[in-house]
Amino acid sequence: MTTCSMASDRARPPAPDELRLIVRDEPLNFAEHVRRYGPLPLGPRSAGTLLTEIERSGLTGRGGAAFPTGRKLRAVIDATRRAATARGPADCVVVANGSESEPASRKDAVLLSRAPHLVLDGIALVAAATRASRAYLCVGSLLPEDERALHSAVLDRQRSGLGHVPVEVVTHPDGYLAGQETALISTLNGGPPRPSFVPPRPTDKGVRRRPTLVLNVETLGHIALIARFGAAWFRSAGTQAAPGTALITVTGAVSRAAVREIPLGTPLGQVLERSGLRPAAQAVLTGGYFGTWLPLPGALAVPVSEPDLRAAGAALGAGVLAVLPEDACGLAETARVTGYLATQIAGQCGPCSNGMPALAEAMNWIAFGHPSADVAGWARQITTLIAGRGACHLPNGAATLARSALTVFAADLHAHVRAGPCHRAAGSAVLPIPRLRPGLAR
Amino acid sequence: MTSQPDSPREVELRVNPIACEAHGLCLELLPELITADPWGYPIIRPGPVPVRLLALARRAVAACPTLALMLAEHQPSQG
Numbered sequence: 001m002t003t004c005s006m007a008s009d010r011a012r013p014p015a016p017d018e019l020r021l022i023v024r025d026e027p028l029n030f031a032e033h034v035r036r037y038g039p040l041p042l043g044p045r046s047a048g049t050l051l052t053e054i055e056r057s058g059l060t061g062r063g064g065a066a067f068p069t070g071r072k073l074r075a076v077i078d079a080t081r082r083a084a085t086a087r088g089p090a091d092c093v094v095v096a097n098g099s100e101s102e103p104a105s106r107k108d109a110v111l112l113s114r115a116p117h118l119v120l121d122g123i124a125l126v127a128a129a130t131r132a133s134r135a136y137l138c139v140g141s142l143l144p145e146d147e148r149a150l151h152s153a154v155l156d157r158q159r160s161g162l163g164h165v166p167v168e169v170v171t172h173p174d175g176y177l178a179g180q181e182t183a184l185i186s187t188l189n190g191g192p193p194r195p196s197f198v199p200p201r202p203t204d205k206g207v208r209r210r211p212t213l214v215l216n217v218e219t220l221g222h223i224a225l226i227a228r229f230g231a232a233w234f235r236s237a238g239t240q241a242a243p244g245t246a247l248i249t250v251t252g253a254v255s256r257a258a259v260r261e262i263p264l265g266t267p268l269g270q271v272l273e274r275s276g277l278r279p280a281a282q283a284v285l286t287g288g289y290f291g292t293w294l295p296l297p298g299a300l301a302v303p304v305s306e307p308d309l310r311a312a313g314a315a316l317g318a319g320v321l322a323v324l325p326e327d328a329c330g331l332a333e334t335a336r337v338t339g340y341l342a343t344q345i346a347g348q349c350g351p352c353s354n355g356m357p358a359l360a361e362a363m364n365w366i367a368f369g370h371p372s373a374d375v376a377g378w379a380r381q382i383t384t385l386i387a388g389r390g391a392c393h394l395p396n397g398a399a400t401l402a403r404s405a406l407t408v409f410a411a412d413l414h415a416h417v418r419a420g421p422c423h424r425a426a427g428s429a430v431l432p433i434p435r436l437r438p439g440l441a442r
Numbered sequence: 443m444t445s446q447p448d449s450p451r452e453v454e455l456r457v458n459p460i461a462c463e464a465h466g467l468c469l470e471l472l473p474e475l476i477t478a479d480p481w482g483y484p485i486i487r488p489g490p491v492p493v494r495l496l497a498l499a500r501r502a503v504a505a506c507p508t509l510a511l512m513l514a515e516h517q518p519s520q521g
Contacts, residue, residue: 197458349459350483385479391460 011038013229016236019261020245021221022114027149030156033117040121041227042128042164050129051077054223056231058243063097063179063216064288064318066306069223072213075203076130079211093207094127094135094165095188098217099172099179101140102288102318103340103432107247108217110259112139113146115221116153120167122220125227127165130213135167137217138184141174174434176289176344180392181214183346194346195392218247239265242305246319250275252284252430253325262304269300272323280326283408285431287317289337290397293330293408296323314404322431331412332425334405335360335367340433341398352395355386363402366413370420376406376413452490452516455499459483461510468511471502490516 011034014020023036055070076092083090096119100108112119123135137154139147147169154167170188177183178193185206187193206212215223222244226234235243242264248271251257255276262271268284269277283293292314294302302308306316324330342360347353362379365371383399390396406413415422455475464482474495475487491499491513503511 197460350462350464350481351459351479354481354483385485389459389479389483389485391458 011036013233014225016263020225020237021111021118021218021247021261022259025114027114028117030117030153030160033115037118037121037225038228040124040162040224042124048129050125050223050227053226053231057222057226057234058231059219059222059226059234060242060306061216062218062222062246062319064102064290066316069215069219072203072215073126073129075201076211076213079204080130083211089131090210091133092130092211092213094123094130094132095184095207095212095214096123096135096137096217096220097179097181097184097214099138099140099184100318101172101174101176101179102320103176103434104251104285104288104320104322105249105318106251107249107259107319109140109142109146111218111221111247112142112150116150117157118221118224119217120153120157121224121227122215122217122222123167124162124164125223126213126215126220130211132165132213135165136188136207137167137169138172138179138188139169140172140179142171147171176341177346177392177394182392184214185212194348197391237263239303239305239308241307246304246316248304248319248321250321250323252321252323253278253281253328254323264305265303265308267300268294268302268304268321269297271304271321272300277323278325281323282326282328283324283330285320285322285324285333285401286314288320289341289431290393290400291315291317291320292400292404293324293334294404295408315400324430327424328427328430329367329412329422329424330405330409331363331416332367332421332427333429333431334401334409335363336429336433337431338363338398338402341394341401345394346392349390349395351386351389355382355389355395356398358382359386359398359402363405366406366416367425368421371417373417376417380406453496453499453513454488454490454516455486455503456512456514457484457486458510458512461508463508463510465507467505467507468502471505472498475499476502484511 059069060066080090080092098108098112127135151169172178173193180195181202182196183193185202188207202212202214238244245261245263248260248262281296283295285291285293294314302312309316339360342356345352345356359382362375365375383403386395387399468476468484469478476484479485
């Protein structure tokens with residue numbers, strides 16, 4: 001994909017074939033940002049129309065769950081109205097989620113480093129629409145210079161009178177669950193980074209028990225553009241069912257691993273070819289570590305969007321596409337990830353506390369031991385036992401991943417059962433496994 | 443089950459998995475809808491509680507020592 005030149009740009013909507021969120025490889029400072037996109041349309045009238053435009057745009061959350069953003073925004077506005085008392089209006093809180101705890105994903109970090117002001121615009125807009133008194137921008141492990149730049153971007157805006165709502169940049173703890181919506185709120189409330197049971201939903205009771213709007217940073221970036229250029233412009237890219245563009249992290253067996261902005265519905269093959277898909281790649285993990293393997297080249301025609309991938313039995317999730325090379329073992333990759341996820345459990349829910357170590361052990365035996373056919377059956381049984389039975393989606397995600405591996409790599413499974421681990425299983429890992437820290441349970 | 447317009451709102455059983463400690467009283471009181479997994483934690487049959495089992499369901503909810511079992515409005519497609 002091309003990076004558009006800044007010289008000829010005046011504030012105008014990006015054309016259909018132009019990038020929207022990340023227009024160049026270096027950060028856009030505030031002056032450049034305003035020159036490119038125009039000033040932030042914040043006024044007494046625009047707050048009301050923002051909700052309508054977001055609803056019309058069909059924007060869905062880009063953090064993984066693809067929940068309709070307009071519905072979430074409306075839920076917070078309604079909950080805040082309900083919480084108002086005779087003594088005055090109630091308060092609510094905005095949380096921008098850039099913690100990106102998905103190990104293979106880089107899109108939020110790249111967005112925050114290249115276009116911080118789009119995210120900050122989005123925060124200012126939804127804070128005005130919900131009348132929030134304060135906002136948090138939660139980030140994961142950014143490069144030190146990116147984190148400094150983010151802090152100074154927040155300060156620049158406050159000094160220039162754009163600090164409509166105070167924004168606090170919070171560096172978030174590591175860990176796969178730390179970015180989960182209710183875990184994020186627990187941390188901001190001074191608790192451990194552990195998910196909580198819903199209800200109450202964050203939109204009703206979140207930070208300091210106030211209605212809380214948690215949106216992924218990319219979602220906020222899209223909001224900054226929808227507020228300026230409208231819902232119809234937003235829908236000029238993407239498909240009817242999945243409008244707009246999305247940031248995708250392409251990694252694994254490609255020559256140019258990168259974060260790319262694509263119109264939703266772009267065929268998987270096209271996205272991977274642009275990243276330099278290596279020949280004879282076996283499969284692609286879609287979504288992230290809660291995701292699904294799709295076989296290659298069979299899946300190359302599948303359009304990359306949440307509804308299209310769902311129809312193919314997969315999910316877009318946090319926008320990760322990790323390609324498995326010819327010389328790697330999909331069962332071994334899955335066993336490593338399952339093992340990692342088992343260390344990341346919060347240890348709060350019985351089925352997950354018992355099932356995740358059992359699943360990790362079964363997958364480990366399948367990949368690296370001498371499994372009987374029964375072990376695969378037991379692994380499948382555990383996936384049905386844990387799915388949907390935790391307070392958060394970790395067991396569901398691990399179950400989805402393991403199940404898809406046992407299906408897509410069925411031939412490898414037979415080979416492992418017949419002759420033990422294949423030589424590829426001994427190779428080095430393709431999917432990144434973060435340095436293991438003591439799990440939250442201990 | 444057929445839904446009748448004048449019937450009371452349908453309810454379903456839900457477990458707060460963080461609160462549940464697998465005491466198993468619900469399994470004893472309502473085996474029609476609740477079975478145990480290999481670790482003793484309850485698996486709830488999905489869907490609304492049939493009217494004929496409502497009284498038993500309420501008893502099971504009341505019996506849970508950790509208040510982990512609850513009756514909530516049935517939400518067919520709530521994720």
